[in-house]
Structure formats: structure tokens, C-alpha cells
Amino acid sequence: MAGDDVKKSDANASGGVKRKEVKKETGLGLTNCKDDNFGEWYSEVVVNGELIEYYDISGCYILRPWAMSIWETMQKFFDVEIKKMNIQNCYFPLFVSPGVLQKEKDHVEGFAPEVAWVTKTGDSDLEVPIAIRPTSETVMYPYYSKWIRGHRDLPLKLNQWCNVVRWEFSNPTPFIRSREFLWQEGHTAFATKEEADAEVLDILELYRQIYEEYLAVPVVKGKKSELEKFAGGLYTTSVEAFISNNGRGIQGATSHCLGQNFAKMFEINFENEKGQKGMVWQNSWAYSTRTIGVMVMVHGDDKGLVLPPKVATVQVIIIPVPYKDADTRGIFDACASAVDILSGAGIRAKADFRDNYSPGWKYSHWEMKGVPLRIEIGPKDLANSQVRVVRRDNSLKIDISRTNLVEHVKEMLNNIQHNLFDVAKQKRDACVKTIRTWDEFVEALSQKKLILAPWCDEEEVEKGVKARTKGEMGAAKSLCSPFDQPELPEGTKCFASGKPAKKWTYWGRSY
């Protein structure tokens, strides 16, 4: 139920003209279209949706409560799950001494260009500069060496929730590529490779759940190429998402088997049951606030954020729609009562009673913030003992009786959660292009496809692909070889080298 301004706002699909009308009218709205100016749209929507505030140091961003609560929801899920796996939380220092940082050669080469150095405290220069952790392998493993003596000290499974700093110079983007970000980093050590291998996949499955079941973002599980794996590790698995609007893959989270490489450098040895010396097998794995950025990119639209109900701080926003001659008190009471009823059933509901904004302004405001469901209560609703419910994901409106409110709302939130995933998956799947030759590859790349190609799995060939696709938009690279492999008939050739193909691999431009 609503006035004229409301209908206009409701009817507002992604058409540019109508959108601008709303903006003018309400002072809200976005000036960029997702389809036309994706990058600008993203920068605008994270700010207008109140997830982010830009900060006066480039590449650093303020995470506002609307973003932080999403992070906390994912954190709660993941923390419970890893505790079930007997992984314990700890906290290691922010600072690393240069000697330790440089111990693993490949690793430091991977991170050195991005390391921030503290050289001064107060007015004094430090004798030796100190690095800020870009990740904590080298921070932690000297102590693993100390703590692990015998097989009974294994497995050692630690995790920490913390900030890390990587001073990247290319295109800082909120959530996606920032100079400081929040993440968890798990670091585990096992007696056998089998145990390490198994854990890599258990953790990757949790990352899939975060993306698919919480953020409603479809991902592909797979293995990274040698060129793209973690610096210093044995192999890297990841969940890969895809942004269909700009045709870029994006690494969602990674679960690495480090093998025995760090164990060798940091001398992490143990004595087994038979008194023989062995070296541990290690994993490290992480997901970061990048998750939130991927979610925004996949679901957001020209009206703003679209939050999946499972991570939305406010799942249902209730807006009174009073008229001059109507029973305003009755309408407000009905809104307050709806909040109580829904909250009592564990639904995160809130009413917007502000008297200095029109209902239409509030609709746009909460649409911008991505709240999954809006409930409007006006005079007619009050008279009929009903409420009007509007879905953020597809703008569908229905009137439902106040007697079945909880049941209906629960069902609708559940539908929205699944619909967001289904729609995103259809979009993603529609972008997948299976190719077999270099020409097909180049064409698919120009069409911004997520390219599935038979590959010989040679590092030099990937370097060649990168070199041959270099350009304004960035070079193409391998994203992952999916665990779920299509059949690869005998004699299939690599799209890039013509050598015998060993596996199917996803390729594309990426973040």
C-alpha cells in the first residue's frame, strides 16, 4: 500500500530514465548503471549502500556496521565449523622481522613488493626495519618448529582472525583489492600428507558453503595452475566466482597444501611412533572480506545492494504508510507489533518510524541498502488485517494476512535466498564457453566468457597465453582446473600449444 511516489519507485526497473527520476525526487539512487559502467557502479553502490566509506589513505576503506555485520555472520559460521574440526584460535603479532620473512625464497619473492615497513617509532629510527604481515606463514612457523617435537604434538591446528597489509599499487577496489583487509588464516601441521590433503578439501568445502549457502554466489572448486599457486606452497585449491558483467573471474578463497617446503626451511620436525625423524606436512587457508565485494558485484542492481537474507543485518524492513485522514496511531502500532512478532520468531526485523522522510524515500533508502523484504502497512492494510510484502530481489508484491505473518515471511526469505543463488548460477552458466582452439579462445575472451579449455598443464604455455593476450583489459590467465572434470577424449589437444591436453581448465581475465 503506498502513495504515488512509492509506485514510481517500485516500478523502477533498471531503465536509466526512470532511475534518474527517482534520484531527483528522493536524493537517493545511483548515477551509474551496473550494465553500462560496472566499475563506477560498484564504487558508488558500496558507498551509497553504507557498506564502505572511502578513507583518506588510498587503498584503505572503512567497513561500516552494515558491512561488518555481514562479516560477523560469516565469521560465526566458520568459527563454529573449524572448532568442530579441533582447530583452535590464537593470535600472532602483526610484525615480522626481516630475517624470518625472507627465510622461504619463493614465498618472499611473492610478497616482498607489497610489504609495508616500519622504520621509525616516535622520533627514533629502528635499528632494523620491521615488516607488517602480508600473511603469517613466516610469523608462525618458527614457533611450530619449537612446539612440535613428537607425533603426539600433531596435528597442530591453529587459526587467527586478523588484519593483514599488502601494499598493492594496482587499482585498489573496496573489499576486492585493499591495502589492509580482514581475514582468517588457518595454519595446520600433520604427520602425513594424507591428513593434510583431506583437510585442504574439508576447508574448501566450508568456503563453498560461505559463498553458495550464505552469499548465494555460485563458485567452482578446483586446483590452481603452477603459475597461479601460493608462493612457496605445494598446490593451491580455490573456490572461483565469476562476475558476468565485466567477464572477470575472481578467486574467492584459497586452501593451500604447503607440502614440506616450509617445514624444511623452518625445521619443523617430529619423531614418529617408531622413533624415526620426520618432517610435517602443512596447510594454510584463508578467506577475507573480499567475499562481501563478490556478493555485491553478483547480486547488486541499479537500485542498490541486494543482500541474501542469511547475511542481511536487517532481513525485513517495516514501513508505515500513513495518510492524512487515516488512523496513524493504529498503523504505527501494527508496524511495531509486526517487528515484535517477527523478532520473536528469530527474524531480523526493524521498523522505520522516522517522521522526516516520506514512505517513498524510505523504500528507496532500504532498497539501496539491499534489505531482502519490505513490509508496508497503510490504512487499507490495517482495515483488512493484512500487510503488503515486497521482495527486493524481483520486486514482487503480495498482500498477506497478519495471522500467518511469520510463516509467510520465513518462506519468502528462504525463497529469496534460493532465488538469488539460482539466478546468479544461470547468469554464470550462461557465460561459460567451452572451446578447443586458440581462435575460439580469443573470440570467447573478447565476449567476456568464462572459458573452459583443454590444456597441456605446462607453465610455459600459460606464460605464453598471458603474453599473447596482454592488453588494456589485462591478460587472460588460468582460473582453476575444476575438480568436476568433463570427459577428455583421448587425443584432445591443448587449445594453446597443440600438445596433448591433460585436463580441462577455466580461463579468463580476472581480478
Place this chain on the structure above:
Amino acid sequence: MAGDDVKKSDANASGGVKRKEVKKETGLGLTNCKDDNFGEWYSEVVVNGELIEYYDISGCYILRPWAMSIWETMQKFFDVEIKKMNIQNCYFPLFVSPGVLQKEKDHVEGFAPEVAWVTKTGDSDLEVPIAIRPTSETVMYPYYSKWIRGHRDLPLKLNQWCNVVRWEFSNPTPFIRSREFLWQEGHTAFATKEEADAEVLDILELYRQIYEEYLAVPVVKGKKSELEKFAGGLYTTSVEAFISNNGRGIQGATSHCLGQNFAKMFEINFENEKGQKGMVWQNSWAYSTRTIGVMVMVHGDDKGLVLPPKVATVQVIIIPVPYKDADTRGIFDACASAVDILSGAGIRAKADFRDNYSPGWKYSHWEMKGVPLRIEIGPKDLANSQVRVVRRDNSLKIDISRTNLVEHVKEMLNNIQHNLFDVAKQKRDACVKTIRTWDEFVEALSQKKLILAPWCDEEEVEKGVKARTKGEMGAAKSLCSPFDQPELPEGTKCFASGKPAKKWTYWGRSY
């Protein structure tokens, strides 16, 4: 029920001789006594109790899972409470640009000597060095100025859980004074001073609860002197604990009213209902991992840590005590079943089934780690369908029937929690010395007392007290003026200046 070694370990009070015997026998134990070498005892107990590992950068420490889980318990409590107060979590960057940092003069003077500066990233020098936050007033308030426009934007109440860096040069001590530490910092802005004043005390009450109800550490609520208040603030309230072993006060947590000083510097203005311009009233408040150090200092003994049940990761450790000819299987099953029964009732219980350690070693090990209750199950216990329960706080042993296990254990844990607080309070109270003259003050200080003295409340007089008590042990200073003031008869004079006293104030040496 236990063998010979066990009785020896159990009987082990704080006598040096017996203690050393145990150490030799088990490879555990502490080489320092709490009463004889308090500082060394503390450094040793936090490591042997597995809370802390020393790190290769001085003043930085590794928080091991045994410490982290205590932090998480307090975090959970506090986070729920502040969310009830509509305070929202957020995350601001680690880095501050120098211009912003230096905006509030008194504030920057207070922190500048301890600020760590990033001047280099990768191989490049930064054009302008960047500070690492020592606290976030100057990080946050430029954005408060942006976000707050009208009275409807107030109150603005944010909190963040994060790390901060203060590069102190004096005596780094684990938890108590470290160069990086974890804390929460709340930053709120109100339209009126009344609202700000009320919140200062609401938060202080939560800090009291953390100390007294979780950590079983008695604290005094009060107000800091002008000299000791937060740099740049209007007034500071705190909860103050006292370490009777070395006679030092320790600031437990602080809740500051910043007044309008930062609002002025950062131009945080708003328009009230009547369209008039106003400046906000601000608070900031914080508690840190220092809490854990205070708990260790107050409760620990010569056998190791003593953890209050409410914060202990493991509340009950169950140890099988098999004999050669006994029903080992039966004993192990009884232990496993006790874990199940207690865990099912929400008690954090764990059995130590390791076969390479004797029961006696395990007793010492879990005593060192401070587990509140130990349950021993041997052949006699099995036969009598009972268990032996041993309290960590007072070494009391009782045999209880397995049929009432949950009820008994709950009651004992509750008793331990209260007993720890009561004993600590008696100890603290026994150290309080009320004095009226300078001579009495000097004598009480030499006796390591917590000194309550009538004071004129003048800054110059406090500076004088500091100057006159300077020495090896550090100068005395005011700790707080307790909210709970004894009567101050007309004509009472200041202990230090002889001027008319305005209030009772606690004085002492402090951390």
C-alpha cells in the same frame, strides 16, 4: 585416588623445597616463587601455563589458544551487552595519516612518542610516512563529522575489535604492557552531555562485570585525576585493580568522556530540533588483553595459573588413574562417560588419555594450566561408583558419587568462582591503608599499600607527589578517586599539600 607421586604433587603448597622436588620429578613446575620473585614468576607462569610464547620482536607476544579462548569468552559477553545498547561494530583502517593524527594537540602529545611509522613499502619510500593507530579517535572522527548532520543522526555509537600499536620502551610485560595488543574501542557521539555521562558509567559497569564476575578480580570504580586522564579528553573513569604481591595498582579499563574537545577539532556539528547548530558530546572506552594479565597476577600461585571457571577453556580435566592389575578399560570408559555427561550439561570437560605421561605428570600439567577442577578415576573409584574431585583454588579433595556428578560439579565450579573473588578481595582489602599525613603516606608506600588519602585535587600537588617519591621502584601517583567516597569531615587536610582536602583518592605505585 592416586599413587604416591600424586599425593606429593597435591600436598605441594608454596614451599620452595617441595616445589623443586616436583619440578625435578615431572619436568614441570616453576623455578620462581610468586612471593619471592614476582616479576620472574609472572614471566614464567604465562609461558609454562601456555598462555603466551615470547616472540622474536621485543614487546610482542604470541597469544596461544589457552589465552585466546579466555579473550573470546570476555568478547562474547561484552559484544552481546553493547549490542543491547545499540552500539554497532565497524572496522576502521590500521593506518593514520600524520595530518589527522596531529589534529588534537594534547592527544598527539600523549601518543606521539609511542607511534610506529611506516615509511617504506616494497623497495619504495612513501612520500608521506603513515602512522599505525595507537588508538582510533583521530582515525574515526573526521568521518563522524561527515556522517553527523542533524539530531536524527545522533547518537552515533560504534565499536571495533582490533589491534593497536604503542611502541613503549619501558619494561614490556606480556598482556600488561605490550607493543601490540588486542582490544575493543568504543566511540560514541551524543547530542547532550547527560547522555554521554550516563553511557560512560554504563560501560564502566560492564568493565566491572568483566573483572569481578568473569575474572574474579575485585576492582574499584572511580575517576582519574587531571594528570592521569586521557590525553585530550574531558574526564576519565576507570576500574582499578591492585596486585598485592608487588603493591602496584593497575588500570583495568577506562571509559572516557571526551567532552566537546574532539568535536571542536574535527568539526562534529549537528543541527538540533529547533534548527540551532550544536557540537556533539563524545565518549571513548576500551578494555584490552591486559585483563588476562591482571587475572594471572591476582590468582596464579606457585603451581601455575589458576583460572576462574567462567573463563576457563577447560573447566574440568578428567584423568584416568589405572594400576597394573586394575580394570583399565573400565576406568577409561568411566572417564569418557564422565566427559560426555558433563559436556552434555554444558560444562567444558576433557579427559587426558595420553599413555606416555603418568597421572602425576598430568596433575601437575593441568594445575600449571590452571584448570579449576580435576577429576581422578582409579580402581577404587570405579568399584565405589564415585570419582575424586580436586579443586585447583584450594586443593580440597572430595569423593563424590557418579550419580550426582553434574549437580556437584556445577556447584563446585560456582564455589570456586566465588571463592577466588572473595580471597582476592580479602587480600586486596588487607592492603588498603587509609592515611592522613605525608609521613604516613611514605610509610604506607614503603609497605606496598593501596593508599587512600584525603587530597586537594590539584594537578601541581600530584606532580609534587610524583617528584618526591621518584626512585628505583617508580614514583607514586593517584590511581583514582573512588565513586564510593568515605565521609570527608569538614576541615580535613590534603595529605600532600596541607590545603583543604576535596576528596578521598587512591594512591600507589602502578603499572
